[in-house]
Amino acid sequence: MNLSWVLTTLVFSPLLGIVVLAFMPKTQEKAIKFVGFLATLPALALALAAYAHYLAGKKLSDFTIGHEWIQFRGMSGDAPIFSVYYELGLSGFQLLLVVLTAVVATLAAIAARYVKKEWKGYFMLFLLLEVGMLGVFTAENLILFFIFFEITLIPTFFLIGKWGYFEKEKAAYSFLIYNGLGSAVLLIVIMILFAKTGTTNIDLLTKIMADPSAPLSGDLKLGLLISLLIAFGVKLPIFPLHSWMLKVHVQAPPSVVMIHSGILLKIGAYGLIRFGMGIFPAQFETLATLIAILGVINLLYGAFLAFIQSDFKMVLAYSSISHMGIVLIGLAAMNEAGIQGAIFQVVSHGLISALLFFLVGVLYERTDTSLIENLGGIAKGMPIAAGFLLAGAMASLGLPGMSGFVSEFMAFLGLFKELPWLAAVGTIGIIMTAAYLLRAVLGMTFGKAHREFIGFVDLKGVEFVPVVVLTALIVLIGVYPSVLSSPLQATLETIMLGLGG
Amino acid sequence: MMENAWLIPLFPLLSFLILLLIGKRLREASAYVGILLTLASLVFSILVLFERFTEPTYITKFDWLTIGDLHLTAGFEVNQLNALMLFIVSLVSFLVHTYSKGYMHGDERFPVFYAYLGLFTFAMLGLVISPNLLQTYIFWELVGVGSFLLIGFYFYKEEAKAAAKKAFIMTRIGDVGLFIGMILIFWQTKSFEYSEIFRAVEAGAVSQTMITLTAILIFIGAVGKSGQFPLHTWLPDAMEGPTPVSALIHAATMVAAGVYLVAALFPLFQASQTALLTVATIGAFTAIFAASIGLVQTDIKRVLAYSTVSQLGYMMLALGSAGYVAGVFHLMTHAFFKALLFLAAGSVIHAVHTQNIEEMGGLWKKLKFTGPLFLIGTLAISGVPGLSGFFSKDEILVAAWEGGHPVLFLLALIAAFFTAFYMFRLFFLVFTGEARGEQKHVHESPSLMTLPMLVLGVLAIIGGYVNTPWFGSFLGDWLVDGNEALGHGHIEGPAWIMIAATVVSLLGIYLAWLIYGKRSVARDWLSGAGGTLHTILLNKYYVDEFYQLIVVNFVKGFSYFLRFIDVFLVEGIVKGVAGFVQGLGITGSKMQNGQVQTYGAVAFIGLAVLAVIFALTGGYLK
């Protein structure tokens, strides 16, 4: 059976929704929201089908597709000098991220019910964003990757800038500038690679780089890797490059933050693993200690700052920084445990932050505030929401039995093997994570109620869908981590092969 | 039966899930779900325990997580210690479930309470059948969460919120120690399995320094969970939770998990004298430290809490002095009498609606049932001969003496004196004399509450006879059977230790009687004499204040410092760059003033700069 149509359909299926939306009248709020939600379903179904395909024991390479696309011919006109192919493919790692994207996108479409105006434009941009995200994770060559990468930027910019809270424009611009600069650096790297090797196919590049007679000197490779680190470090974000992300997390509407924190940040991690580690393994090794230090700084810096924030969204924003530190720690370990931990953390944090931000959206919808102090004692009025909030916080602080623990554990397991002292310093982060999350969550849910929360409606109806699905996934990964680890084995082996370990 | 031991933790988990989903509809009937399912656990545990008397250890495992070539496993193991712990935990849990039906009657969140109890029991039972460190750690944390949820059960109370938070964070500090220790030992032995670790340690595959380091790190985990100095402060605060919870978690089971952990990893600790000495020293110090605080507290539950801390110190002392059996034995008897004491205290609180012992008094006649049971518990913990506490405490003292720690032995003896004194102070103040506070409608608790107490009372009396110097040390022999590394089943000690222990505890009781019972000695005799000391004790040696001052303020200060960096440095650099670009733009737009000369000047200067550069570099930019 030829399955090469699957990925193209998967990636571009949200476009169908855009087309339908384009012909709908602006004012039919309910219908637009419903169509927007429906349009995310084909991608979800296909992603799950691909996962089922994998579970059935068949090869993921069935999905690979390659087509001639752009070619530059020389004067002689025979063989193209540079050719770019339209190449999509799936590995275990990509499969996981595609499933994550599809799930979070569908749930975020549900969360988009809180959007107050211009639903049509919102959902069209939203679906375009989904195309970009799915494309980023399935692209098999750098130019295609870059194009999809840029596709994610523009809709996000508008989604933040138009539908956000009070300082939305500022947040949107700072998002665009940081990420635009990041992608400019990325483009330079891609172009240098293209010019020097004549290909942008990732697997081919990996092979060329592994060849000692590669047309790139070691110094150039190191430089390219550092550039990649900066480009994806903006996205991740790594310590001094993080300030845009705080604004975005605070100002963007909940469903966009779910996407943003759940998936867009993960592009940074994905890029670092797939390109940084995949294409430049030897150079990555030289930088490992630096990356580990950056990771520990991220972890502690985020944790300490989250400890004194008064806005719960800020707490979550800094907590994202802190948790991305764990990704770096895992990567820097350069062994199976660490890398697997990093990938787990990518998926796990995607789910957890989507859950928490959805709950923030729910609370904000009802109380018009996300300040910890103003929300004190909300467990009285909304016990179920408070319960899920607590569960989300527990997952985030790495409670065993939930996904956060497995990733944190493996990342530290990895780093303790390589750099035990640094890892020991990093464990302070574990304590601080508990401290700041409990401070914030207990401050919101427990204690004396500052005002009457009686009138507020608890979670109801469709709101249960995202919350329950996300919580269930988090617990599933925590209890039975093999759902993630088994698709990853092949990817890990490839990476470890590159690392020569 | 043992191959089905994995079912034991699943019953309470089932209870948790059922109550979470439909608890609201069941209302107070949800208690029956909890009680029945824990009863099932208890029955299974008893069966497993009896089977273990004759059968060898059962262990099974399966792959849980694969990391490259490393296969981390999960599974369960029924050895002597685990079987005993299963029995203790499921017994106390079952009794507390029953008791709570009466105690929590009328509470709005009754089903939630039972759901939490189920979660906790699940975690605790899971903890004690774990065959490897990783799984232990997982349940270890889950136990912490159960405890956290139950302490914060009255979530609308600020104190409960603070106490829950404190409990979680303080134990987490310890847990990180365990976390690091666990990972370090893993990379040394390539396994989390207890058996593998012990084998590697015995074979000398791990360096001595590494053993000491990991053992101490793991012990830090135990310190956090078992409320040992210096991480003890959360335990007294945890008394904000409902009293049955205090009985279950903070007396009988969870706090004993630290002791259990050290016991389970005993071969590792035995491989390092330094680690053992650390355990013993911390244990002995905590024993006397907490006991001295207990002397002056006025909250009935807090007195019991400090008493718990102190008794846990005893157990640590025993383990640290190589008295494996003594420690585990005391763990068992303590579970019985301390749970009894807490349940009885709960019954008292239930009757008089206050926790301040200064407002009680004369309850002996009014609480015909609770009073004698409380007395049994008090006698047991004070080490009066014939009751369970006497035997186990004696074992510990012998172990300390034989272990060659005369100073620690002395400390333990003094702590025993303190224990007897403050326990009887509590007893006399609550049950004898005249009623001091407003006491209307004082009534005995319903039988649902007194029956569990009765069961525990019986066990508190006879529980010690399984391991005595007189009738044979059945428990000890069984515990160490087939594993020489754990030491002897019974340590012979000089007879004077037993006499000394008896004399000391009787002295304590006599002194308490003089002051609080007969009142022939003025109550402020001591506090007046040592005013400063009294204040220090009343304020628990200012440990909390010290932490507040040093740790909390440091963390806050550091955080604000980082925020300063974040706002001014990081943002400042960003603003600086933005400002620079903007300035450049403004300058550029100023150039566009419409005057040809300016345009010409700019263009020419640019040209000149290029020309100079080319002239200097010879036409090539290198």
Next chain:
Amino acid sequence: MTLTGEFFAFMALALVAIIGGVLLLNLNKVVHMVVALIFTFVAIAGIYILLNAEFVAAVQVLIYSGAITIIMLFGIMLTKPYDDEGESASNGSKWRRILLFLGVVGFAFAVYVGIYNFPIDQVPSNLHENNTLEVGKALYSKYIIPFEFVSVLLLASLIGAIILAKREDKEGDSK
């Protein structure tokens, strides 16, 4: 380089030309500036003679020293300029001057490096023989078309200048 008459003539002419230029920059009155420039133009004519270009020299004297200078003087007299150059110069223009001066010096340096390093060989030539004749031959044979274009250009500029400078306001006339 030998000390010949030609050399002295060159040095003297160059000196006059440069002094004229410097005076152009530094004198206060506009009229003086223009007059200073006449020296330069005449000196340049001398330079042309040194370069065997008698006809060009003659034209230089006629057009520059004569025609253009006169036009400029007329221009000055017709417009009433203020003479106080630079005193009202603002801070910004002072900075601009300094920058520009540095730029000019740098430029001069760069070009001088170029000139210095540029080998120019000298081949005997016969330009001085019948120079005017040769120029005429070249102009009317090889460069006839550009020559005619120049005449068109001059005519156009003549008409253009008249139209531009003519008073077009009728009110002005009526007064």
Next chain:
Amino acid sequence: MSSVPASAFLALALILFCIGLYGALTKRNTVIVLISIELMLNAVNINLVTFSKYGMAPSITGQVFALFAMAVAAAEAAVGLAILMSLYRNKKTVNIDEMDQMKH
């Protein structure tokens, strides 16, 4: 053969050009600016004439071009002054600072 090297003439032309340039870019009187431009043109003419004599292939062409340049310069001066006149009539100034109508 000449005893004065070509570079001497070129250097002279360079100096005059720089003086003219500086004047053209700094003087505020438009007339002087125009004159400075004439000076620059003259400097160029010197170069043209120099290269007609020096170099590998001396030829009359350089001189012819110098003549053309002069013609163009004359035309430029005439038109420039005419523009100046009409500007002066409208603005009553020949100050170059104020001539920025094209900006808007």
